[in-house]
Amino acid sequence: MERTKQPKRRRAERYRRIIIAIGLFIVLDLIVLAATLFLSHQILEDVATVNLAGRQRMLSQRIAKTIYAAEAEQSTAQTANGTLSELKAATALFDSTLRGFTVGGGTLGVNGQELRIKALEGEAPRNILRRAAILWTPYVALIDPLTGEITPAAETIRKASEYSKINSNKLLDLMNQLTAALEENVADKTDILRLVQIVGVVLALANFAFIVFKLIGRLRAQDALVKQQQRENAQIFATIRDGLFLLHPDGMIGSQMSASLPTVIGKRVAPGDDFLSVLETLVPEKEHEAAKEYISLLFGDRVKESLVASLNPLSQLELRAADGGGDVGKEADSSASRFVSLQFSRVKGEKNEMGVRQTTHLLVTVHDVSERVRLIQAVKDAEMRAQEEIKGLLDLLELEPAVSRRFLNDTEQSLDAINDALRGAGQTRDYPSTISEIFRRVHHLKGEAAAHSLSLFETLAHRFENILSELRDRPNLKGEDLLAIPPHLEDIYSRTAKLRSLAERMTSKDAHLTQNAASGHEFGYMLEALAEKVAINQKKKVRVTADVPDFGSLPDSKATMLRDIAIQLVRNAVVHGIEATNERVISSKTESGNIHVTLKRLEADKFEFAVRDDGRGVIPDHIRESLVKSGRYSRAEADSLDERTLVMKLFEPGISTSPTVDSDAGRGVGLDVVAEKVKIMGAQIRLGSRPNIYTQFSVTFSSAA
Amino acid sequence: MNNKDINEVELRVFITAVTEYFQALAGEPAQVRSAYLGTDLSVPQSYDYTGLITISGNYRGCVYFSCRQVLLRRLLVCMGENDHSESNLLDAVGEVANTISGNARKHFGATLEISVPVTIHGPTESIRAAVRARPFVITIDWLGQAAIVMIDLERLV
Amino acid sequence: MMRLLIVDDSNIIRSRIMRIVLAGTLPGAQIVGLARDGAQAVMMFKAHQPDVVTMDLTMPNMDGVKCIEEIIAINPDVPILVVSALADKATAISALRKGARGFLNKPFTEKQLIAALKEVISNDE
Numbered sequence: 001m002e003r004t005k006q007p008k009r010r011r012a013e014r015y016r017r018i019i020i021a022i023g024l025f026i027v028l029d030l031i032v033l034a035a036t037l038f039l040s041h042q043i044l045e046d047v048a049t050v051n052l053a054g055r056q057r058m059l060s061q062r063i064a065k066t067i068y069a070a071e072a073e074q075s076t077a078q079t080a081n082g083t084l085s086e087l088k089a090a091t092a093l094f095d096s097t098l099r100g101f102t103v104g105g106g107t108l109g110v111n112g113q114e115l116r117i118k119a120l121e122g123e124a125p126r127n128i129l130r131r132a133a134i135l136w137t138p139y140v141a142l143i144d145p146l147t148g149e150i151t152p153a154a155e156t157i158r159k160a161s162e163y164s165k166i167n168s169n170k171l172l173d174l175m176n177q178l179t180a181a182l183e184e185n186v187a188d189k190t191d192i193l194r195l196v197q198i199v200g201v202v203l204a205l206a207n208f209a210f211i212v213f214k215l216i217g218r219l220r221a222q223d224a225l226v227k228q229q230q231r232e233n234a235q236i237f238a239t240i241r242d243g244l245f246l247l248h249p250d251g252m253i254g255s256q257m258s259a260s261l262p263t264v265i266g267k268r269v270a271p272g273d274d275f276l277s278v279l280e281t282l283v284p285e286k287e288h289e290a291a292k293e294y295i296s297l298l299f300g301d302r303v304k305e306s307l308v309a310s311l312n313p314l315s316q317l318e319l320r321a322a323d324g325g326g327d328v329g330k331e332a333d334s335s336a337s338r339f340v341s342l343q344f345s346r347v348k349g350e351k352n353e354m355g356v357r358q359t360t361h362l363l364v365t366v367h368d369v370s371e372r373v374r375l376i377q378a379v380k381d382a383e384m385r386a387q388e389e390i391k392g393l394l395d396l397l398e399l400e401p402a403v404s405r406r407f408l409n410d411t412e413q414s415l416d417a418i419n420d421a422l423r424g425a426g427q428t429r430d431y432p433s434t435i436s437e438i439f440r441r442v443h444h445l446k447g448e449a450a451a452h453s454l455s456l457f458e459t460l461a462h463r464f465e466n467i468l469s470e471l472r473d474r475p476n477l478k479g480e481d482l483l484a485i486p487p488h489l490e491d492i493y494s495r496t497a498k499l500r501s502l503a504e505r506m507t508s509k510d511a512h513l514t515q516n517a518a519s520g521h522e523f524g525y526m527l528e529a530l531a532e533k534v535a536i537n538q539k540k541k542v543r544v545t546a547d548v549p550d551f552g553s554l555p556d557s558k559a560t561m562l563r564d565i566a567i568q569l570v571r572n573a574v575v576h577g578i579e580a581t582n583e584r585v586i587s588s589k590t591e592s593g594n595i596h597v598t599l600k601r602l603e604a605d606k607f608e609f610a611v612r613d614d615g616r617g618v619i620p621d622h623i624r625e626s627l628v629k630s631g632r633y634s635r636a637e638a639d640s641l642d643e644r645t646l647v648m649k650l651f652e653p654g655i656s657t658s659p660t661v662d663s664d665a666g667r668g669v670g671l672d673v674v675a676e677k678v679k680i681m682g683a684q685i686r687l688g689s690r691p692n693i694y695t696q697f698s699v700t701f702s703s704a705a
Numbered sequence: 706m707n708n709k710d711i712n713e714v715e716l717r718v719f720i721t722a723v724t725e726y727f728q729a730l731a732g733e734p735a736q737v738r739s740a741y742l743g744t745d746l747s748v749p750q751s752y753d754y755t756g757l758i759t760i761s762g763n764y765r766g767c768v769y770f771s772c773r774q775v776l777l778r779r780l781l782v783c784m785g786e787n788d789h790s791e792s793n794l795l796d797a798v799g800e801v802a803n804t805i806s807g808n809a810r811k812h813f814g815a816t817l818e819i820s821v822p823v824t825i826h827g828p829t830e831s832i833r834a835a836v837r838a839r840p841f842v843i844t845i846d847w848l849g850q851a852a853i854v855m856i857d858l859e860r861l862v
Numbered sequence: 863m864m865r866l867l868i869v870d871d872s873n874i875i876r877s878r879i880m881r882i883v884l885a886g887t888l889p890g891a892q893i894v895g896l897a898r899d900g901a902q903a904v905m906m907f908k909a910h911q912p913d914v915v916t917m918d919l920t921m922p923n924m925d926g927v928k929c930i931e932e933i934i935a936i937n938p939d940v941p942i943l944v945v946s947a948l949a950d951k952a953t954a955i956s957a958l959r960k961g962a963r964g965f966l967n968k969p970f971t972e973k974q975l976i977a978a979l980k981e982v983i984s985n986d987e
Binding site: 725781797814815 | 871872873875922948949967971
């Protein structure tokens with residue numbers, strides 16, 4: 001508000017001189033007008049006086065003429081009353097007028113009306129009047145008897161006639177002089193009037209010229225200012241990096257927009273374009289709708305700007321690459337998507353009759369925030385990568401160490417093979433078949449990872465597959481296209497190496513811990529925790545009781561191997577032995593499956609380790625199914641195997657009775673590892689089972705090295 | 706892919722520099738034959754000329770260009786150079802390495818600091834990956850002659 | 863007449879520039895020196911006062927940017943054309959700020975070199 005007052009005051013300041021000048025102009029005109037009126041009035045009066053003076057001339061002549069006429073009538077003895085009455089009237093008129101001129105008073109006007117005249121001023125007229133009075137006073141005294149009731153004597157007429165003959169012309173001359181003097185007076189006043197008028201007009205003109213000059217100067221200054229502002233605006237609009245424009249309520253882009261706007265939004269736009277139509281080509285339908293709603297909200301004035309700003313749905317907008325030809329600006333980085341932020345500020349107009357300033361335009365700024373978004377994305381990616389690695393490590397740790405080692409070895413071998421294929425491609429230049437080969441290997445890797453529930457590797461392989469399938473579909477494959485592969489390969493290589501070292505460190509620490517703890521309690525606790533974890537994964541309930549008091553007395557080498565066996569057998573019991581909760585309930589068992597782990601000393605250095613569960617038991621037909629499924633046995637061969645042989649098959653690699661593949665089972669590794677360890681330990685393993693009652697694996701071994 | 710690792714786009718930067726080098730000097734671009742991860746046996750013994758640029762700054766490592774003598778001779782011919790002395794052959798291989806590393810700064814910026822080229826004539830056994838376990842190896846072909854570009858580079862920041 | 867000093871650590875680049883310059887498209891061109899590093903270049907510059915210099919940047923002993931500085935200190939008006947493999951903008955800007963007139967990226971073609979040389983010379987007028 002303060003801001004608007006300031007220019008108002010300045011504007012008043014700026015116009016004051018012009019207002020004063022215009023006032024002066026009016027005052028001058030009024031003065032001239034008043035002077036003109038006053039002088040013209042005086043001139044009018046003076047002209048009347050001049051006329052009266054002129055009449056005095058005529059009257060002096062008439063008086064003389066009537067006296068001579070009376071004299072002539074006298075001699076012919078026919079005195080006419082008319083002549084004498086004419087003399088009387090002329091004399092009276094001359095006398096009253098002369099008296100009026102001298103001291104002021106009434107007389108009859110030229111048209112016979114009563115008239116008051118003022119005594120004449122000025123040296124010349126009064127001098128003339130004085131001399132006229134000297135002539136007139138005796139003259140009037142001689143005439144007076146002629147105009148009485150009685151017919152005048154001839155002598156009286158003769159005296160008057162004689163006086164008249166001597167003085168009439170003198171009187172006429174004086175009246176002539178008076179008229180001339182008065183005329184001169186009028187001429188003087190007329191001159192003054194003209195002068196006043198000329199001066200007035202000149203002053204008024206000068207004033208007018210001043211006003212015009214000032215106004216033009218002001219206008220030119222203003223024009224220059226406007227021009228400079230326009231130039232500066234143009235410079236700002238030309239150089240600013242952000243997109244900047246005014247949006248009209250009808251959705252039109254204003255006449256001035258920053259030159260960078262097309263570059264920022266990646267599409268040609270021009271002033272006058274419909275903004276929403278432009279936006280429509282750049283963003284998905286949903287966002288376009290949101291923009292439309294939001295802009296109408298902004299023009300609506302009902303919602304406060306701060307609130308509207310916080311609702312801006314366009315603060316991070318992903319732009320579609322402009323369709324062909326429309327793209328402008330930087331060299332096309334077509335792969336990277338672009339993000340812009342649109343900010344809107346209301347531009348308010350003058351107050352309306354309600355005293356409210358309404359939004360007339362929106363100032364729209366468009367920033368390119370791609371870099372910021374990319375950085376945020378990079379941070380997210382890094383976080384995701386770290387999480388993936390942790391998850392990968394946990395997945396790996398869940399596996400039996402020998403299994404995970406084998407997986408990592410296999411993976412590295414696959415990667416080596418892929419790399420060899422790439423290397424070989426330089427010679428063969430049969431890129432399609434190279435890609436196919438790599439694809440097969442990656443696909444195999446993905447399958448293996450899935451089988452071991454190693455989601456990290458599964459994801460990595462999956463991404464790799466995507467790249468490869470894109471390449472596979474590319475016509476006219478060139479050596480250069482292979483450049484996409486080594487970075488992915490390296491990624492998996494380095495992750496494999498990293499996981500290997502992490503896992504090795506973790507397991508060795510674990511093993512160390514278990515050995516050093518040297519207590520059956522710790523060992524039992526570890527198995528319970530493991531069972532619980534596997535059970536959660538399997539959505540089963542399990543209770544583990546461990547009775548392994550002598551575990552601590554075993555030599556390290558035996559303890560480590562027994563530990564690996566125990567992990568595998570407990571996992572096996574949870575996955576294969578214990579039924580799902582509902583299945584157990586149907587079989588009238590407790591909801592929780594029971595696993596009992598025991599380590600018994602049979603002789604001084606002879607032990608029996610057993611894992612027993614109260615699950616579904618080993619069902620020979622399930623084993624037959626698996627054998628057929630593994631593809632190693634035909635249906636007939638499987639059917640022909642006796643139960644004892646069938647059970648032994650459980651310890652072969654690649655056989656699993658689990659119908660599904662997940663992180664705990666189904667991969668066909670597990671019991672084969674047990675069998676391997678048993679062999680190394682020089683131990684014996686036995687399996688006892690009754691369907692729906694129990695399964696027990698017993699390992700008998702010697703603690704001697 | 707690790708953000709700090711060298712990605713496909715960055716590999717392309719180097720390779721474009723190589724192919725354009727041959728294009729500019731001889732009017733015939735080099736073609737990429739393959740790309741793989743290098744092991745100790747990555748550089749064929751017969752590639753007896755090597756230009757090596759050491760990289761420092763925000764990156765660390767080396768960029769190599771290795772090829773046979775015959776390729777260098779053809780390159781010199783294309784440049785109008787008739788003096789095929791040993792020093793000029795070494796000069797040529799060094800210049801290729803120098804140019805591809807220098808050109809790569811268009812993408813990486815001035816923080817990719819590059820050394821003057823070191824040139825080697827002889828078996829490449831002595832060349833071992835300096836920073837990567839498996840450097841990127843790209844084999845190229847120019848007028849039927851093979852060469853390799855090895856990018857053994859890691860980003861520090 | 864155009865007396866040229868060629869500065870590059872690569873012998874083949876020096877002779878290539880020389881061949882291109884002497885091929886005839888630049889009337890009156892004449893080579894007054896071939897320097898293999900910055901230090902040698904400064905010496906030759908003092909000795910021969912060439913009209914124009916082509917300058918590599920990555921060189922042993924004294925690098926190109928330093929060398930430009932020293933040459934400009936001797937004769938601020940001499941047109942220097944940087945001919946370098948360093949393709950980043952920052953390098954080009956710093957070389958131009960030190961006083962170079964033009965910047966040509968390696969690898970270059972014959973036409974490109976001639977055009978770049980003509981441009982730095984025409985700047986002189």
